[in-house]
Structures are given as C-alpha cells and as structure tokens.
Amino acid sequence: MKELDRSGYTKQRQAVLEVIRESHEHLTANEVFEDARKRLPGISFAxxxxxxxxxxxxxxxxxxxxxxxxxxxxxxLDPHHHAICTECGRLADLELAIPPEVIKQAARRSKFKPGEIEFTLRGLCPECSG
Ligand SMILES: [Zn+2]
Ligand SMILES: [Zn+2]
Structure with missing residues (x-):
C-alpha cells in the first residue's frame, strides 16, 4: 500500500488516512471528522x-x-462498482466484471469513445430488506 512520504506526513493526515483505511464503510467528511476526533482530540473539521x-x-x-x-x-483504490441502498443510503463495494460487449454497446449508443464504465446497483441493503 502506498504510504505518505515524509514531506506530506503530519499527525492529522495520518489520523485521517487511518480512519478511512480502517473503515469498511464509505465515510462522509463529517463521519471521518467524528472518528478522527476520537484519535486526535482538538482536530478541526477544516x-x-x-x-x-x-x-x-x-x-x-x-x-x-x-x-x-x-x-x-x-x-x-481499485476500479470497482457500488451498490446503494435507496432506504438508508448505505454504500457497498461491488466486485463485478462488466462484459466487454456491454462497454462496446454503450460506446456505440452514446457515440463516445469508451473510457471506464461504472455500474451502480440501487436497491435495498440486507438490513432494510430483511
Ligand atoms: Zn439500507
Ligand atoms: Zn467503494
């Protein structure tokens, strides 16, 4: 895993990086702040x-x-897709191989030269559907 180089290393950045890496969720800036504050009391939102x-x-x-x-x-950091819960807003990583035929078709229909394609599944997460 890529690490902070010395010039970019500060306690604050390190703490923020740890919050993201240790979380299994996709945190918002506010959530990162809440967690970072537990590690470094006094850290500001800015x-x-x-x-x-x-x-x-x-x-x-x-x-x-x-x-x-x-x-x-x-x-x-790897290219991946996401599933979003329309009820609670939970966002989960989704490993999915998009068939090249789909990308070709998307390119043909949009007349765009294809770069990357992102798939988003919207629906109910296990907690909300159970
Ligand atoms: Zn949900
Ligand atoms: Zn993700």
Missing part, C-alpha cells in the same frame, strides 16, 4: 477536510459521489 483533499490528490484514498449526494471517501 483540517480533516484539507487532509482529505490532500490524500485524494496524492492518490491515497478514493472519492465517490452520486448525483447531488455528499462526497464519500473510499479506501478501495
């Missing part, structure tokens, strides 16, 4: 927010955003 931007810029964390939804942060 510092957390700036750290998130820095870590994103360094390619140490990923960012997920759907429509007007708030940005969430992702420890999974």
């Amino acid at each position: 510092t957390v927010y700036n750290s998130l931007r820095y870590l994103k810029g360094e390619g140490l964390i990923g960012e997920v955003r759907f429509g007007s939804d708030t940005t969430r942060y992702d420890r999974n």
